[in-house]
Amino acid sequence: MSGAKIRNMEDFAAVSGISRPTVSKYFNDPASVRKSTRFKIEAALERYDYRPNIYAINQNRRRTKNIGLVVPNLTDPFFAAIARTMEGLIVAAGYNPLLLSSHGGPDQEIANLDSLRSIKPAGVLLAPLGRASRTEAVAEFAQEIPTVLFDANLDGVGEAFFGSDNAQSIGLIVDYLCRTGEAPVFFEMEYPVNPNAYRRRNAYATAMEQLGHKPQFVRARGSGWDFEEIGFQEGKRVLAKGAFQTNTVLCSNDRLAIGLLSAAYESGVPVGIGEGTALRVAGHDDHPFSRYTCPSLTTISQDYNAIGTRSVETILALVEGETRAVDREVTLFDGRLVMRGSA
Amino acid sequence: MSGAKIRNMEDFAAVSGISRPTVSKYFNDPASVRKSTRFKIEAALERYDYRPNIYAINQNRRRTKNIGLVVPNLTDPFFAAIARTMEGLIVAAGYNPLLLSSHGGPDQEIANLDSLRSIKPAGVLLAPLGRASRTEAVAEFAQEIPTVLFDANLDGVGEAFFGSDNAQSIGLIVDYLCRTGEAPVFFEMEYPVNPNAYRRRNAYATAMEQLGHKPQFVRARGSGWDFEEIGFQEGKRVLAKGAFQTNTVLCSNDRLAIGLLSAAYESGVPVGIGEGTALRVAGHDDHPFSRYTCPSLTTISQDYNAIGTRSVETILALVEGETRAVDREVTLFDGRLVMRGSA
DNA sequence: TTTAAAAATTTACGCGCGATAAGTTTTTAT
């Protein structure tokens, strides 16, 4: 770091002894210039502190190097974790991730897409809110800008969808629960906000019937995204009434289960699989905290590594191929049973 | 939405019947143009889908409208929540927040600041990693770009710092624990990554001595940010040895406490304040999940609404005043005792 | 070594907007 102030690429080209357009080429792809000129430029980079102006770059480039990454709710550690995975992959591919959270609201989701529009991203990875999403507006966005959905599907929107196979995973855990004890009751939100919740409900019913059991539901009243609180409040209410039809409860997701476990504890209902327990509880998602519940939560681990990897690969392929998908690809990954103390 | 394609501000000015410079003024401040012209422009905005090119704007503006927001770890729901609060305030003030997570690593922290540099933000809100931060590099950044620190202080870095008064909050909870039972042992990381952890350690010692008790420490081995796991593993180890010197444990933070509670459960040690309990556990931070631990966690609630609000206000004042702070302001907010079931 | 092809470089221009100056029209105040 020394010498005169470098104000732009022209200045920098001067001190490095190379023409500005060649320097420009270098920054777009260092391998595209002759080795000798690359060395000259890199030598200059060591002596002077210069970096290209990102606004000037993007004003002229056809496509930016930005990839939008929109999740329903960053406060949910599940999405925080998957977003982190994806961010890493995007950076590794030489792109610039832009992380936005919809905070559980469709207005914010649209606002996020709007703000992405002005960033002119090369592509977008979107985990939609689901049923709460304004599907038309989202579809319109996906029409404009290459978009890959993950976690929650909106029929026909975007170039591809990657998520979990709820039928497989719920089937798996229902089977496990039935093998190891009483058949489970399904504990869920009365009005789920997420399409996965509907799929899980149906998957539960199907799995139970195939095993010769009658599906039984307990529906928690309440709305919004504060699942733990709803699971807790409604859990207390149901436990007080003794209204779980069997001693086994399969929750639609881990956050609901976390609330229910807390309610069981406060209600003095011992949860687990050992001696002296009165209730088994299972969840779905392998939430980062499910290891530390009391007892630790038996659940399904979504393969979010696969979901993240494939989603990023797909959007990058679309972006780099400058082509739209011919068929909309829908890929569902299997969940894995995680046996812990609660069921 | 109709009519010809609008490619730039010139086109849009034409269809709205206003000159381009005036349209430019409008977009910078709608109140700066005559009401009649504002209506014309807004009428045109309804008919045509135009939004100014953000890259061209920022290339020419002295200062952008971007505010960087860097947190140590978005996977931690505490930071996710405070980031969300701040994002809202920044948007409300007409600025554009850019959320970045350092994922617990100093390299990523520096990378984040570097990537912010190329965005040329008007100002930055930074919750540094703390002791792991490369202080010199962060200080250099804060020299370049107006920066306000929050949560963790780095001496002399940035224009201001807002955080919690650990002396007050730890004093408060130590006092509470001593009034209601045995004096607490302090459970903490052996090598804390965060300056708050050090302040809490010292605050604990001071508070204990003032109350006539001998401070006693249990230090968890392990490093990194996986506090729950460390609290769990080390909690099991210490409980197995019966090495807590009293029946009351004050944890340096809630995540450690969550791990410890899980360990106590698995070890068959009943936690709480009622009959038949053997251990009291308290935490610090009012982590979003501390309501749902078993038992629910007695803790200190940081006033992160105040921290968020004041941090945003301060950076915006700096940004809009185009002035640097004369004195570096350090403001610590009081914590609030949250009494729950665990202690 | 010659020569054509490929690669690298330079020339020249344009992107979409902010900023400013000078002149014109409209609004406000007296």
Place this chain on the structure above:
DNA sequence: ATAAAAACTTATCGCGCGTAAATTTTTAAA
């Protein structure tokens, strides 16, 4: 009604870079 102030228009420049076309250099093949 009139002057002053405010808002607008026209004209022009410059920001920092990407990129097509033209030119030069290098490489590879004959």
